[in-house]
Amino acid sequence: MGKDTMANNTVRKEELGELALRNAEQMAFPATEWEANTLAEVLALPRVTVTRPPEEQLLAAGMLPYDCHANCFAQAANDPDRVSRHVCGWLIYSSDLILHSVVETRGHWHCLTPQLVRAPSQFQFIPDPFIEWLDTGIGGRHAFRSGVRLPKALRKYPAYHLRMRDELHDLMASGMSAFDAREMVDVTLGAELRRMEPI
Structure with missing residues (x-):
C-alpha cells in the first residue's frame, strides 16, 4: 500500500471518527413524552420511496456531504424551472427517524446529499407537513414542529x-x-x- 493511500485512509478514518462522535452526541438526549408522542404521530403519516443519485454526480453538482437541508434549500431556490420542491421529514433508519430533507420534482423524490459511508440507493422517507423552518436570529433557520425545535432524530x-x-x-x-x-x-x-x- 502506497504512502498516499495510507494517508488517505488515515484522513478518512479521522473524518468518519469525527462524524461518529458528532452523531453519537446528537442522538444522546434525554427521552421525553413529547418525543414518544411525536414519533407515534409521524409514523401515522404516509411514506414515499426516495432515490439517491450517484455520489460523484451530487458532488459534481456542488452538493455538500451531510448538509441535506442546505442542499435542498439551494436546489429549490436555484431551479430555473421552479419544479423542485424542498420537503423536510424523516428518513427511516432501523428504529430511528432521522430529520432529513429531500427534493420532490414532478412526483419523483430525490436525496441530494452525498454520504461518506456507503448508503442504499433508495430509502423510505416520511414527508412531514407539520415541519416549518423559522429564523431564530441566533445561527440561522431551524426546523420546528408545533412550536418545538426539532432534534436530529426521533428514537424508538x-x-x-x-x-x-x-x-x-x-x-x-x-x-x-x-x-x-x-x-x-x-x-x-x-x-x-x-x-x-x-x-
Missing part, C-alpha cells in the same frame, strides 16, 4: 443512544481513536439495538 429506544454515547466516550478515554471506538460500540450495543424491533 432512546436509552440505547445514551448508553452508546457513554460507551464511546469511555473507550476514547482509554486511548482508542473515535473511529475504532465507534466500530467497537457498533459490534456490541449497536448490534443489540439492531436486533430489537425496527420501525
Whole structure:
C-alpha cells in the first residue's frame, strides 16, 4: 500500500471518527413524552420511496456531504424551472427517524446529499407537513414542529443512544481513536439495538 493511500485512509478514518462522535452526541438526549408522542404521530403519516443519485454526480453538482437541508434549500431556490420542491421529514433508519430533507420534482423524490459511508440507493422517507423552518436570529433557520425545535432524530429506544454515547466516550478515554471506538460500540450495543424491533 502506497504512502498516499495510507494517508488517505488515515484522513478518512479521522473524518468518519469525527462524524461518529458528532452523531453519537446528537442522538444522546434525554427521552421525553413529547418525543414518544411525536414519533407515534409521524409514523401515522404516509411514506414515499426516495432515490439517491450517484455520489460523484451530487458532488459534481456542488452538493455538500451531510448538509441535506442546505442542499435542498439551494436546489429549490436555484431551479430555473421552479419544479423542485424542498420537503423536510424523516428518513427511516432501523428504529430511528432521522430529520432529513429531500427534493420532490414532478412526483419523483430525490436525496441530494452525498454520504461518506456507503448508503442504499433508495430509502423510505416520511414527508412531514407539520415541519416549518423559522429564523431564530441566533445561527440561522431551524426546523420546528408545533412550536418545538426539532432534534436530529426521533428514537424508538432512546436509552440505547445514551448508553452508546457513554460507551464511546469511555473507550476514547482509554486511548482508542473515535473511529475504532465507534466500530467497537457498533459490534456490541449497536448490534443489540439492531436486533430489537425496527420501525
